[in-house]
Amino acid sequence: MDTFNHVNLATIQSMSSAPLLDVRNLSIAFGKHTAVREISFHINPGETLGLVGESGSGKSATSLAILRLLAPSARATGSITFAGESLLDLPENSMRRHRGSSIAMIFQEPMTALNPSMRIGAQIAEALEAHHPEISTSSVRQKVIDAMREVGLPDPEGRLRDYPHQFSGGQRQRILIAMALINRPRLLIADEPTTALDVTVQAQILHLLKELRQTHQLSMLFISHDLAVVSEIADRVAVMQHGQIVEEAPTGTLFRHPQHPYTRNLITAAPTMHTDRNLPLATPIR
Numbered sequence: 123m124d125t126f127n128h129v130n131l132a133t134i135q136s137m138s139s140a141p142l143l144d145v146r147n148l149s150i151a152f153g154k155h156t157a158v159r160e161i162s163f164h165i166n167p168g169e170t171l172g173l174v175g176e177s178g179s180g181k182s183a184t185s186l187a188i189l190r191l192l193a194p195s196a197r198a199t200g201s202i203t204f205a206g207e208s209l210l211d212l213p214e215n216s217m218r219r220h221r222g223s224s225i226a227m228i229f230q231e232p233m234t235a236l237n238p239s240m241r242i243g244a245q246i247a248e249a250l251e252a253h254h255p256e257i258s259t260s261s262v263r264q265k266v267i268d269a270m271r272e273v274g275l276p277d278p279e280g281r282l283r284d285y286p287h288q289f290s291g292g293q294r295q296r297i298l299i300a301m302a303l304i305n306r307p308r309l310l311i312a313d314e315p316t317t318a319l320d321v322t323v324q325a326q327i328l329h330l331l332k333e334l335r336q337t338h339q340l341s342m343l344f345i346s347h348d349l350a351v352v353s354e355i356a357d358r359v360a361v362m363q364h365g366q367i368v369e370e371a372p373t374g375t376l377f378r379h380p381q382h383p384y385t386r387n388l389i390t391a392a393p394t395m396h397t398d399r400n401l402p403l404a405t406p407i408r
């Protein structure tokens with residue numbers, strides 16, 4: 123009996139320490155051009171991995187490959203395992219169940235991700251109903267309001283019927299975050315989520331993501347060309363150059379002991395963020 127219990131405990135422990143996302147030898151080619159070459163990384167439950175590199179290094183292609191949203195001309199090889207499932211082998215309908223549900227994504231430019239002619243309450247509701255058609259209308263409305271409140275949008279009830287252009291850039295990113303989190307994903311892919319925002323709003327959005335990550339025990343793949351931004355939020359950082367990961371280390375180690383010349387250049391070039399880690403949520407929202 124003791125042995126049985128012991129084995130069970132070991133199994134449970136190894137299961138709980140298994141990465142949520144495990145990417146192995148991923149290559150992505152667009153025709154003859156190999157954009158990503160044999161990269162491997164993993165994200166543990168609750169962990170944030172920063173993926174940093176210059177424009178064209180293959181960061182977005184990597185994130186789109188995880189969601190299987192690459193252009194039809196692209197070919198992804200290697201393996202992407204999410205919660206034990208091999209994503210590159212899943213049938214499309216199973217993949218659709220993951221997208222926007224267990225794996226959600228936010229992008230750089232909220233205006234292009236939102237439908238300009240649809241009220242934001244309806245857009246957030248649509249994200250929920252796509253995966254939960256059974257939820258009643260009144261319950262959807264309440265969940266939308268709760269989601270808006272959780273991301274710090276003022277007066278959610280009053281603003282349900284407003285259109286995207288009636289919100290500021292920072293508020294629109296909050297709306298996208300509400301849409302991304304409404305189905306309680308386990309993994310959030312954030313691709314340059316603060317790049318289009320000015321520095322103060324950038325800091326507020328980073329602060330919000332850090333809070334939500336804790337509340338929801340989210341794992342996150344945080345993509346940016348800006349090492350200073352990545353270092354604000356990531357537990358570990360993978361540095362990408364020309365489609366390859368040239369270095370990966372816990373954030374502090376990467377800054378203290380950068381191994382690769384490209385990482386050293388990024389550190390030298392990174393401006394100081396000057397974000398206030400204790401920024402209260404009550405800070406005026408722009």
Ligand SMILES: Nc1ncnc2c1ncn2[C@@H]1O[C@H](COP(=O)(O)OP(=O)(O)OP(=O)(O)O)[C@@H](O)[C@H]1O
Pocket residue numbers: 152157175176177178179180181182183184193195347
């Ligand atoms: N649909 C596509 N067709 C052909 N080539 C593509 C396509 N999408 C990306 N690429 C190429 O793949 C490479 C990696 O692009 P990717 O967008 O992943 O880089 P990135 O690091 O995210 O840069 P950025 O931040 O500028 O988007 C680039 O050389 C790019 O030209």
